[in-house]
Amino acid sequence: MTAERWLNALVLPALGLVALAAHLGDAPFTVTLATRAAIFALAAVGLNVALGMGGLVSLGHAAFFGLGGYAMGILAWHAQTYQPLQIGPLAIAGTTSMPVVWLVAIAASALAAVPIGLLALRTAGVYFIMITLAFGQMFYFFAISWPAYGGEDGLSIYVRNGFPGLNTLVPIQFFGLVFGLLCGACALAAFLRRSPFGLALNAARQSPERVRAAGIEPDRLRLAAFVVSAAITGLAGALFADLNRFVSPAMFSWQLSGEIMVFVILGGVGRLMGPVLGAALFVAMEHVLGGISPYWHVFLGLVLLAVVLFARGGIAALLTGRAHG
Amino acid sequence: MSLLRVEGLTAFYGPAQALFGVDLAVAEGEVVALMGRNGMGKTTTIRAVTGLVPAKGTRRFAGRDLHGKPVHRIARAGIGLVPEGRRLFASLTVRENLFAAARPGPWDAAAVHRLFPRLAERAHQPAGTLSGGEQQMLAIGRALATNPRLLILDEATEGLAPLVRAEIWEAIAALARTGMAILAVDKSLADLCRLADRAVILDRGRDVWTGQPGDLDEATAARLLGV
Numbered sequence: 001m002t003a004e005r006w007l008n009a010l011v012l013p014a015l016g017l018v019a020l021a022a023h024l025g026d027a028p029f030t031v032t033l034a035t036r037a038a039i040f041a042l043a044a045v046g047l048n049v050a051l052g053m054g055g056l057v058s059l060g061h062a063a064f065f066g067l068g069g070y071a072m073g074i075l076a077w078h079a080q081t082y083q084p085l086q087i088g089p090l091a092i093a094g095t096t097s098m099p100v101v102w103l104v105a106i107a108a109s110a111l112a113a114v115p116i117g118l119l120a121l122r123t124a125g126v127y128f129i130m131i132t133l134a135f136g137q138m139f140y141f142f143a144i145s146w147p148a149y150g151g152e153d154g155l156s157i158y159v160r161n162g163f164p165g166l167n168t169l170v171p172i173q174f175f176g177l178v179f180g181l182l183c184g185a186c187a188l189a190a191f192l193r194r195s196p197f198g199l200a201l202n203a204a205r206q207s208p209e210r211v212r213a214a215g216i217e218p219d220r221l222r223l224a225a226f227v228v229s230a231a232i233t234g235l236a237g238a239l240f241a242d243l244n245r246f247v248s249p250a251m252f253s254w255q256l257s258g259e260i261m262v263f264v265i266l267g268g269v270g271r272l273m274g275p276v277l278g279a280a281l282f283v284a285m286e287h288v289l290g291g292i293s294p295y296w297h298v299f300l301g302l303v304l305l306a307v308v309l310f311a312r313g314g315i316a317a318l319l320t321g322r323a324h325g
Numbered sequence: 326m327s328l329l330r331v332e333g334l335t336a337f338y339g340p341a342q343a344l345f346g347v348d349l350a351v352a353e354g355e356v357v358a359l360m361g362r363n364g365m366g367k368t369t370t371i372r373a374v375t376g377l378v379p380a381k382g383t384r385r386f387a388g389r390d391l392h393g394k395p396v397h398r399i400a401r402a403g404i405g406l407v408p409e410g411r412r413l414f415a416s417l418t419v420r421e422n423l424f425a426a427a428r429p430g431p432w433d434a435a436a437v438h439r440l441f442p443r444l445a446e447r448a449h450q451p452a453g454t455l456s457g458g459e460q461q462m463l464a465i466g467r468a469l470a471t472n473p474r475l476l477i478l479d480e481a482t483e484g485l486a487p488l489v490r491a492e493i494w495e496a497i498a499a500l501a502r503t504g505m506a507i508l509a510v511d512k513s514l515a516d517l518c519r520l521a522d523r524a525v526i527l528d529r530g531r532d533v534w535t536g537q538p539g540d541l542d543e544a545t546a547a548r549l550l551g552v
Contacts, residue, residue, distance in 0.1 A: 199425035203414040210412050213375060214426030215400030215471050 003320035004271075011273040012186065015041075015280060016179055023172040031171040032243070037283040038178045039239045044263035044275030045185045046232030051261070052270030053198055054225040055205040059257050060116070060132030063139045064230040066252035067112055068105035068237025070143065073155040073247030075101055080158065098163040098177070101238050109234025110227050117226035121219055136257050143249035154248025161242055168242070178239050182276070185232050190272055192228070201225055233260070262300075266307055268314030277315045327385075328353045328506050329374070329404075329475055334382035336373045343369045344380065345530040351475060354504040358521035358538065360514065362551050366530040367510045368409060371479050375399055375406050387474060401428075405473030409480045411464045415453030419444055422452050422463055423470045430472025437466040440496050458489030465496070476500065478509040482516070494520070514552060526550065 015034060022030035043065055050056040078085045078094025085092040095101065120131040144152050160168045168174045192198045204211040204218035211218050241247045250256065259282070267278025285303070289296035311318045327350040334347040344366050351357045359367050373380035376396040384391040391399050400406070414422055423434050423444075438445035441462040447455060452463055461481060468476060478497065482490040494516050501507055501520060511517045518524065518538035526534040526549045534541070534549060546552050 196424055196427060199414075199417060199421045203417060203422075203425050206414050206416065207412065209377065209396070210408070210414070211426070212396035213377065213400055213406045213408065214467065215397050215428065216426055217395070217397045 004316075007316060007320050008190075008272050011276050012179075012183055015276065019172065019175045019179070023175075028171045031175050033283055033287055035171065035175045035178050035243055037280045038175065038182045039236050039243060040260070040263055040279035040283060041276040042178070042182045042185055042239065043233045043236035043260050044267070044279050045182070045189055046229050046234075046236060047260050048229075048264050048270065048275045049189060049192065049232065050226050050229035051264055052274070053193060053201050053205075054222050054229075056121075056222060056226060056229075057129050057261075058120075058132040058226070058229070059129045059254065059261065060120075060134070060136035061230070061233050061260050062252050062254060062256035063116070063132075063136040064109040064113065064233040065237035065240070065256060065260065066139055066143065066249070067109045068234035068239075069241040069247045069251040070149065070155075070237075071105040071108050071234070072101045072161065072238040072241040073157060074149055075104060076157045076161060077149065077155055096159065096161045098161045098168065098242070101161055101242075102181075102235055105234045105238035106231045109237070110231040113227040113230030114223070117223045117230075121222050121226070133254055133257070136252060136254055140249055140252035140254070143252050150248070152249060154246060154250075157241070157245045157247070160245055174243070178243075181235065181239070185235075186272065186276070188228075188232075193272070197221065197224070262304060264314075266304060266314055268316030271314065271316035274314050274316045281315065326353070327351065328355075328387055329508070330383070330385045331370075331374060332383040334370065334373055334380055334384065336369055336378050336380040338369075338378070343530055344373060346382065347527065347530070347532050349374075349508075349525055349532060351506050351508050353474075354506055355523065356501050356507045356509065356521045358517045358524040359508060359510045359527065360517070360524055360550060361527035362549070365527045367527055368479055369530075370527065371406070371477055371508070371510065375404055375477065400471065400473075403472075403474035404477060405468035405471050405475070406477045407464045407468045407479060407481055409483070411457075411460045413452040413455075413460055413463055413467070416451055418449050418451055419455070419463055420448045422467050426467065427470040428472050432469040432472045434470070437469055440469075440499065441466055456489075458485050458492065461485060461489075461493055462496070465493075469500075473505075475506045475508065478507065478511070480510055480512065482511055482513055490516075514550065 015038060019031050019034035047061050050058050075094045076096055079096045085094060116135045120128055123131055149155050162168055163177055166173045200211060200216050201221045204221055208218040237251060263278035263282055264275050266281055267276065268274030285300055289299050307314055329351040331347060331349040334344050336344040347370055359370060361367050369378060372378040374384060376394060376399045386402050386404060389402055414425065417425060423437055443459055444462055444466055447459060452460065455463060482493050498520055509517060521538050524538045525532050528549055534545060
């Protein structure tokens, strides 16, 4: 087995074990930290589909993270207040059921990603970054100025959404759900990478013209990758809202888009477990260094600088050597 | 009936006209050699046919009009291009290169491996680490994996050692025997003429001679091909 395969096989179980050990050691806060890491990892796994496989540098993924968050927040708020959600003549009851919220979050993010992708993919390079950033900011300012759902103050949700057969307020049970979804997303990413779709996407990053000459339109592949990427990040947003029981426009902010990108770059762009490693390291640093100084981002910046300068391919490359793909 | 029929093909690179009305046809199962000295428009003709450079004129393939169709549609219609200089997806493995653009048909990975057994040995190696000859085999294999009806070879044996070159020519001959229509450009005219049913010679962006390679007299060959 190659070093990369060992890494791929070990990272997720390690995260699971940390949470389990914390649970058995009666440290619920550490379980919550692991949950936070797993949710960030899920968002980053989503971004990595666009960034790592498609070479699409999206600085607007917070738009999807926030959409997922607000999908959860809005549905839960309507359920809490017993007011149906009025869309034209349609009255939809809110819900506190996680599976329903997840589906809505995935659908909303994927739907939003279609027009954003269609427009952004007409450009490349720095213009692609700017367009995705602009869309992210549009969502951010819309959320701030929309009083119906809390505006700038955001929405507080008093009770975490439920999942049939589980008590989601028990940290380890909620972690289990998040962890399961993260494993599923990683499996999907692994499957996509090896599928003709993923291979052609990878090939299109190297030479769109050659891919066209082989009978494949690269822009369609990129759009599909962008939509899948957005859907996974949107799901992470819904879980993040559930973790904090709070949704605010900050979920749409470009800083958050940047953080998701930092997870991917720290861990290793295009590496299957890169986003998970990056998110875990970020949350660990946030906790440990954040306890020492409120200016802990300085240290994060130094680590990021070191990774970019000395370990292209991130921690995954540091641990396993040369990248494939 | 012709599989590919090109009439009055013109193409420009910016203000410079490269093709001045090229006529060209390839029938089902036929091997056509496209010849001419350097810079006479061979590669441009191929790129114009496959949509890689904008061109005017009639281009019909298997009864379909190719005019205005984007590159990937033309490829999907059944034209497999092996471009000059091999141009693989270097970081993908041999197997992944074959798999990335594959479409259903008789040319699956196993069939490509039968034609080029060396590729089977290298299946899990990144394409960028192959030898020149192996890369060329993979480039042909990748085009075959799209299951084309017409294979276009642009300088498929350029820069290869004589033994490897012979191996590639053998494979191309084997392909021709299966009834694959082939349009080929190559510097080794002797090998090309041995295989071709028909030759078309380009001179300054025009087709100036068409016929069986055996009918080409020395004076014409010297004038148009510089041999």
